[in-house]
Amino acid sequence: MNERSVSIPRTAIAVCLTVPFVLPFLFLVSTAFRTREDYIGSRVGLPHTLTIEHLRYAWTSARMGRAMVNSLLTTSIAVVVLVTVSLAAAYWFLRHRGPISRLLLIAIASLWVVPYVIYLLPLFITLSDLGLTDNLFILGFLYAATNLPFGIFFMYVYLQRGVPAEVREAAEVDGASSLREFRSIIVPLATPAIGTLGALAFVWAWGDLLLALVTLQSDDKYTITVAATTLATRTDAGVQEVAAAAFLAILPLLVVFLAAQRAIARGFVAGVGK
Amino acid sequence: MAPALLLVVLVILYPSSVAAAKSFTAWSPGYESPWVGLANYRDLFSQPVFREVLGNQAFLLLGLPVWVFAPLFVAALLYERVPGAALFRTIIFFPAILSPAIVGILFRTILAPEGSLNEVLRAAGLGFLARPWLNDASLVKPSIIVLLAWASLGTGVIIFSAALSAVPPELFEAAEMDGASWFRRFVHVLVPSIAHVIIFWAVFQVVAVFLFIFGWIWVLTRGGPGYASSTIDYDIYQNALSFGFFGTAAAESVVLFVIVLSIITVGILGSRLVRMRAS
Numbered sequence: 200m201n202e203r204s205v206s207i208p209r210t211a212i213a214v215c216l217t218v219p220f221v222l223p224f225l226f227l228v229s230t231a232f233r234t235r236e237d238y239i240g241s242r243v244g245l246p247h248t249l250t251i252e253h254l255r256y257a258w259t260s261a262r263m264g265r266a267m268v269n270s271l272l273t274t275s276i277a278v279v280v281l282v283t284v285s286l287a288a289a290y291w292f293l294r295h296r297g298p299i300s301r302l303l304l305i306a307i308a309s310l311w312v313v314p315y316v317i318y319l320l321p322l323f324i325t326l327s328d329l330g331l332t333d334n335l336f337i338l339g340f341l342y343a344a345t346n347l348p349f350g351i352f353f354m355y356v357y358l359q360r361g362v363p364a365e366v367r368e369a370a371e372v373d374g375a376s377s378l379r380e381f382r383s384i385i386v387p388l389a390t391p392a393i394g395t396l397g398a399l400a401f402v403w404a405w406g407d408l409l410l411a412l413v414t415l416q417s418d419d420k421y422t423i424t425v426a427a428t429t430l431a432t433r434t435d436a437g438v439q440e441v442a443a444a445a446f447l448a449i450l451p452l453l454v455v456f457l458a459a460q461r462a463i464a465r466g467f468v469a470g471v472g473k
Numbered sequence: 474m475a476p477a478l479l480l481v482v483l484v485i486l487y488p489s490s491v492a493a494a495k496s497f498t499a500w501s502p503g504y505e506s507p508w509v510g511l512a513n514y515r516d517l518f519s520q521p522v523f524r525e526v527l528g529n530q531a532f533l534l535l536g537l538p539v540w541v542f543a544p545l546f547v548a549a550l551l552y553e554r555v556p557g558a559a560l561f562r563t564i565i566f567f568p569a570i571l572s573p574a575i576v577g578i579l580f581r582t583i584l585a586p587e588g589s590l591n592e593v594l595r596a597a598g599l600g601f602l603a604r605p606w607l608n609d610a611s612l613v614k615p616s617i618i619v620l621l622a623w624a625s626l627g628t629g630v631i632i633f634s635a636a637l638s639a640v641p642p643e644l645f646e647a648a649e650m651d652g653a654s655w656f657r658r659f660v661h662v663l664v665p666s667i668a669h670v671i672i673f674w675a676v677f678q679v680v681a682v683f684l685f686i687f688g689w690i691w692v693l694t695r696g697g698p699g700y701a702s703s704t705i706d707y708d709i710y711q712n713a714l715s716f717g718f719f720g721t722a723a724a725e726s727v728v729l730f731v732i733v734l735s736i737i738t739v740g741i742l743g744s745r746l747v748r749m750r751a752s
Contacts, residue, residue: 205555347477438582464635
């Protein structure tokens with residue numbers, strides 16, 4: 200950032216730019232937390248009342264509470280599996296350098312551009328033959344697997360830059376086993392990358408609609424996006440109940456965003472900037 | 474390494490190959506799938522609906538200049554002399570991590586015929602501008618283009634800002650000393666200095682329009698009105714899971730894969746060309 204004087208026109212434009220990024224969320228919150236009469240009176244005006252009636256409806260009758268627990272379960276599995284498997288695989292690639300392993304790495308990374316919808320149908324048919332649809336654990340593993348091509352490549356690039364060759368060589372000279380080297384050297388060094396990939400996995404798994412829609416059938420298994428979108432397309436649910444449901448779906452992401460914003464931004468930059 | 478390979482092969486590689494193989498059969502899960510050669514592909518391309526879907530995808534690509542230049546402009550704006558630039562970037566970036574499906578719920582309400590956008594327009598005396606944004610066949614695609622611009626702006630700004638911070642500031646200062654206007658500096662100094670990142674972002678945006686748009690369409694329009702906003706991924710879902718045309722859906726997935734692969738190939742060649750010119 201340049202240290203010269205503040206530019207008023209630039210700053211004014213920047214302030215105006217943020218308006219369309221703030222207003223929709225203010226509208227969402229105000230719709231979700233005002234009474235029905237207040238909303239009908241003036242839908243876009245400032246709220247004069249406060250009620251958690253819609254939130255309670257969304258939480259219990261629309262079963263968003265249940266959906267949130269389901270989403271937390273699948274998302275946690277996705278985060279843990281994606282981070283662990285990516286890190287281990289990236290470490291393997293770091294130790295086994297050669298033309299064949301390099302080719303394998305490129306092959307895996309390029310699977311990132313295979314569209315979901317291509318493998319979704321055979322996957323769904325196989326899963327239902329095995330009786331594994333409608334299963335939140337399986338869904339968590341699917342989230343991890345679909346993001347592995349990115350995860351492995353991201354971790355590999357990080358380790359290649361972040362772990363100095365001398366550190367690995369020193370560990371090998373001292374006779375550290377590779378598992379011990381992995382735990383005592385690689386994992387601590389890779390902590391920032393683990394944070395980034397973990398946050399990205401959370402965001403992706405929490406926000407997915409397609410995989411959940413295809414593999415889940417019973418409504419007590421619905422994840423938060425499926426439950427909220429199902430409610431939104433039901434005719435008996437009002438705008439305010441839907442807003443409350445959307446609010447519940449967004450809230451955990453806001454927490455993750457505020458906690459890991461920099462880490463997520465790093466991941467996005469790495470994902471596209473490579 | 475073994476768990477990674479196992480997951481990737483079981484979840485991505487093997488099912489993808491099955492889909493590709495089944496695209497040449499009259500695929501009906503649970504029954505025999507007799508070989509039909511290219512019949513699924515011929516069917517697909519003779520369907521008026523599929524042609525409309527391809528047309529929709531092409532129309533959405535008209536948004537590309539906006540998706541690329543809007544974040545570039547904002548990144549340039551926030552580059553210097555704006556206090557709290559990081560805060561502005563944060564606010565704009567938040568939608569990028571939200572689920573398209575959930576954001577879609579929000580905008581379904583806002584853009585509805587009696588929704589809040591039209592209400593604001595009427596209240597401001599601009600009622601003649603009020604439209605059924607998502608229910609009108611000629612407005613639905615432009616509306617989606619704007620929503621995609623809204624959702625991707627923050628990511629673009631973050632990426633371009635990171636690229637700009639890696640450019641030596643003397644480059645920009647020298648141009649300013651020479652008395653070049655802001656626009657000239659933008660076109661002749663800023664854009665060329667991060668040209669490779671701009672190309673990557675453009676390719677990513679084009680690919681995203683083919684790969685990651687399902688959530689938006691499902692929640693906002695269900696492909697409607699008619700098929701006016703149906704995209705390839707949404708059409709594949711419908712063909713397979715709503716209508717049971719699995720063979721057609723498999724052929725359509727292969728077509729989608731070929732399209733994405735071609736875009737990426739063109740993107741890689743393009744960025745090579747830019748780098749060759751630069752050196």
